[in-house]
Amino acid sequence: MKIFLDSIGCRLNQAEIERMAQQFRTAGHKIVGAAEDADLAVVNTCTVTSAAAADSRKVIRRAKNAGIDEIIATGCWVTMEPEKAAELSNRVVLNDEKENLVSDFLNIPSETFDLEPLERIPLPGLRSRTRAFIKVQDGCDNECTFCITTLARGEGHSRSIDEILADVRSALDGGAKEIVLTGVHLGSWGQNFRHAPDLKLPLSELIKSILEQTTAPRLRLSSLEPWDLEPDLFELWRDPRLMQHLHLPLQSGSDSVLRRMRRNTTRDEFRALVAAARAVLPYVAITTDIIAGFPGETEEEFAETLEFVQEINFAGGHIFTYSPREDTPAARMKGQLDKQTRKARNATLRDAFAEMESRYRKIFVGKTMFVLWESSQNTEESGWQMSGLTGNYLRVHATASEPRWNQVDQVKLLKVEGDVIMGEII
Template sequence: MWGRDLPGLMHLTDLLNHVLVYPDLDRVRLSSIEPWDFDPAILPLWNDSRLCRHLHIPLQSGSDEVLKKMGRPLSRDGYLSLIQTIRETIPEAAITTDVITGFPGETEEDFEATLDLIRKIGFAGGHVFTYSPRPGTAAYKMKTTVPKSVAKARNATLRKVFIETGSKYRAQFIGEVCPVLWESSEATGDGLWQLSGLTSNYIRVYAKAERDLWNEITFVRLLKNHPQRQALLGVVETVD
């Protein structure tokens, strides 16, 4: 966590306040942060529209038993309470996460608890990892292993559920006009540019424009789900 090694009890809030002093910064995104490091006292900073409405907060498991074995200090209910607090201040926030499946001793009930919490929270997306033993870790010595075939199947199920919750999250913004930062562009050969970018709340958007808008932020009307990708299709509002 930033600031722990600095004198004067520096806090992440101090860093963000310092960064937001600079008016030329159009967007600031907070990267992955552990749930116990996220102090709700920081939430008023999101009154500044330049702070992206996206937070990546690792969950790892929705089972208290597995969380305890992992040595993670926050319970399932504690995590859920944090997300609810965040959404009270930033209701449109995209919450993404990390989950591990196949951790030693993970039962079917543990796995179902994780699926239940993912659906309950409605994550905008998530990274799924299958546990692999690492020498020197406490888990390496645990003898109750999950069969590889079971862990693989659980991984596939988790990915499917994240796609479902992500699609549901994105759908609520269809019809809205949002600023999009265009991260890539490609000439299509017909006088147009194919654009790909992100909204402040981390929705991937594809659209076409009459000129190259790479590295610009423009307003886009979000039209519908992309037929092949976890993204939305949009149309660029009039650009001068």
């Protein structure tokens, strides 16, 4: 059987779809890169914003229009709106049933995939992917008032170290040069094992295990909530295999807005956290998420956010225009801002972040850094044009005499051009 897999939204969704691909291949089926070539499509949906939910519906319809006989819809949008999902697909699989999606569909024991696990390889159509996203936990016990993901994903629970190590080794066997640990609430890993409720482990234990027990050349953490970072965690980054990039979602730089969001941090606590990180890792890339136009956000509160992000001087970030999600407390709050105001504040924040990102890039001009090449394009005039990322998530372009996809090279960084740094392979 030929199977087409697609994913909308976060890295966790991508990790799940890659694992499904591995399981289908273990059972003897072929993964294809075009919906038109498939007998079955599996779409892993998202509902973090109204736009993500709309994209999810669009992808399912696109698979349907391609003439695929069987479509399985799963993920967060499906879990929150199963009736609507059922109108677009042949089968609906909610998040709490997703772990066994492949075994249930194929009617084989889930243990089948544990006997002789195949290497995890990039999905067809994603040959530029050099990173493997590894799911280490699911669910979230935080109560952020704007977030629908906690409703869609349920309570937090962690995968065991042995399961994760097996996944990491499988990805390395498939050629991945970088391992990215991901989860809904990554920082809570180790606090909620279903198989051992009384066992409590810090995230650092998992990181150390991967560094000590695998040959992963590069290890990266995805998003970490500010309140989850242990005091000594930054010391782990002295290992050069752990990438110097911290994504710490702030969401707002105003204490009063943070309280309405039910975020477990304050401006002062976040400021101290960043200072602690930079004391150990002076050039670490600290990126964040900000919500523009949260309900009730006054001009003064927005000004506090703008001032605070400029003070922190982030290396980059994602700016989200607030999108009310049904059944969340924030959607019922008074003071919902009009779309024009929300978009205007988003634009202002984007401009501020563009300036900060540019300043951060310029720090590294003249330095030599390791770059993992994610894509290569042959040009007759100047050879192969390479594009890749440094450990601290700087986009670098360089020319090579041969394709260097999925290779790590030392590169002299020469000059900034827009949102990339031009370099020369040494």
